[in-house]
Amino acid sequence: MxxxxxxxxxxxxxxxxxxxxxxxxxxxxxxxxxxxxxxxxxxxxxxxxxxxxxxxxxxxxxxxxxxxxxxxxxxxxxxxxxxxxxxxxxxxxxxxxxxxxxxxxxxxxxxxxxxxxxxxxxxxxxxxxxxxxxxxxxxxxxxxxxxxxxxxxxxxxxxxxxxxxxxxxxxxxxxxxxxNLPPPAKVKVAGKLESIRMSDRTFRLITAQNQQLIKGIVKPLIQKAAQGLSSKDVLVSGIAYFTSNGKILRIEADHVLMAGEDELASYGKLPSFPSELEPKKPESKPLVKEEP
Structure with missing residues (x-):
C-alpha cells in the first residue's frame, strides 16, 4: 500500500x-x-x-x-x-x-x-x-x-x-x-480490430498505416456484430474525441464493418484534429452532484 x-x-x-x-x-x-x-x-x-x-x-x-x-x-x-x-x-x-x-x-x-x-x-x-x-x-x-x-x-x-x-x-x-479542447468530430478509421472487451464495450484498433493504436467504444446494438470481427480488418466510423494536442482520445463507434483494400488505403491513417473535420457539440458536463 x-x-x-x-x-x-x-x-x-x-x-x-x-x-x-x-x-x-x-x-x-x-x-x-x-x-x-x-x-x-x-x-x-x-x-x-x-x-x-x-x-x-x-x-x-x-x-x-x-x-x-x-x-x-x-x-x-x-x-x-x-x-x-x-x-x-x-x-x-x-x-x-x-x-x-x-x-x-x-x-x-x-x-x-x-x-x-x-x-x-x-x-x-x-x-x-x-x-x-x-x-x-x-x-x-x-x-x-x-x-x-x-x-x-x-x-x-x-x-x-x-x-x-x-x-x-x-x-x-x-x-x-x-x-480549448478540440470539439468532437466525425471520423472513419480502418485497421485491425485487435480486441473488444465485453464488460465495457471498449475496443482496440491498430491502424492499417503506421500500426498506431486507437481506443474506442461500440454502441450496445452493434457490440455482438463487432465481436464477430475481432482480429479482422475493419472500417470504424463514429464520433472522435480529441486530446488538447489533437490526438484521438477515443472513438464512439456507430458502425464497425469489414474493410477491403480500398478502405484500408483510404482510411488506414490515424486521423488527428484538422479544421476540415465536421465539428460536433462539445462533450456534455458529467452528471455529478455538486457539494456546497
Whole structure:
C-alpha cells in the first residue's frame, strides 16, 4: 500500500482549525477524480451515466489520517484491490497493477498542469508538445477543488511525486484548458480490430498505416456484430474525441464493418484534429452532484 501526503494551507494563518466540510470536499475530488482517471485509461472516457465497475469502486476506497494541516491518504495497488483481474490477466493492458488509483489521479492532474505550462512556454517559442491524460469531464472534476478553497483553504500541496500545488488560480486555468479542447468530430478509421472487451464495450484498433493504436467504444446494438470481427480488418466510423494536442482520445463507434483494400488505403491513417473535420457539440458536463 502507498500513503499520499497532502498539505492544506488555510487562507488565514491564525486559523488552526480545519473545516470538516473542507476535508469532505477534498476527499470528494480525490475519489471522483481517481475513478475518472482509471476509466479514462481503460475506456477512453472518464465519466458516463451509471455506476462505475465494482473494481474501480474498490480501488477508490481510501483510508485517511489527519494531523495539523496534513492529510495522509492510504491507497492499495490495483493488484491487491482486484487480484482476479490483474494477477494473471491482460484484461487491462493500459494499467500498471502496482499503481494505485491515486497514482493515476496525480498523473492526470500533472498532465493538465504541464499542458498549461507548455501553453505558456509556447508563447515564448517553445513548441514541445505534452501528452494530455484527461478529458473534459475529468477537467471538470479538477475544477471541484474550488469547493475546497470556498471552505477556507488557500493552497493544496501534494507532497508525493512531483509536489503539485493547486491554488484558486488553478481553477480558472482548468476551465480555460477545458474550453480549448478540440470539439468532437466525425471520423472513419480502418485497421485491425485487435480486441473488444465485453464488460465495457471498449475496443482496440491498430491502424492499417503506421500500426498506431486507437481506443474506442461500440454502441450496445452493434457490440455482438463487432465481436464477430475481432482480429479482422475493419472500417470504424463514429464520433472522435480529441486530446488538447489533437490526438484521438477515443472513438464512439456507430458502425464497425469489414474493410477491403480500398478502405484500408483510404482510411488506414490515424486521423488527428484538422479544421476540415465536421465539428460536433462539445462533450456534455458529467452528471455529478455538486457539494456546497
Amino acid at each position: 502507498s500513503v499520499y501526503q497532502i498539505q492544506i494551507e488555510n487562507k488565514s494563518a491564525e486559523n488552526r482549525m480545519m473545516s470538516v466540510t473542507l476535508l469532505q470536499a477534498l476527499l470528494s475530488v480525490l475519489i471522483e477524480g481517481s475513478k475518472g482517471a482509471l476509466r479514462l485509461r481503460t475506456e477512453g472516457r472518464s465519466m458516463m451515466r451509471g455506476a462505475p465497475p465494482q473494481w474501480i469502486k474498490a480501488a477508490t476506497q481510501f483510508s485517511i489520517a489527519f494531523q495539523k494541516n496534513q492529510l495522509d491518504v492510504e491507497s492499495l495497488p490495483l493488484l491487491e484491490v482486484a487480484p482476479e483481474l490483474f494477477e494473471k490477466s491482460d484484461l487491462f493492458p493500459e494499467l500498471n497493477p502496482e499503481w494505485t488509483s491515486l497514482d493515476y489521479f496525480q498523473e492526470s492532474l500533472t498532465s493538465a498542469i504541464l499542458t498549461l505550462n507548455h501553453s505558456q512556454h509556447n508563447k515564448m517559442g517553445n513548441t514541445r508538445m505534452v501528452d494530455s491524460i484527461y478529458d473534459s469531464p475529468l477537467l471538470y472534476a479538477f475544477q471541484r477543488f474550488r469547493y475546497v478553497f470556498n471552505q477556507g483553504a488557500g493552497l493544496v500541496h501534494f507532497l508525493n511525486g512531483k509536489g503539485l500545488q493547486i491554488t484558486p488560480e488553478s481553477i480558472t486555468a482548468f476551465k480555460e484548458l477545458e474550453a
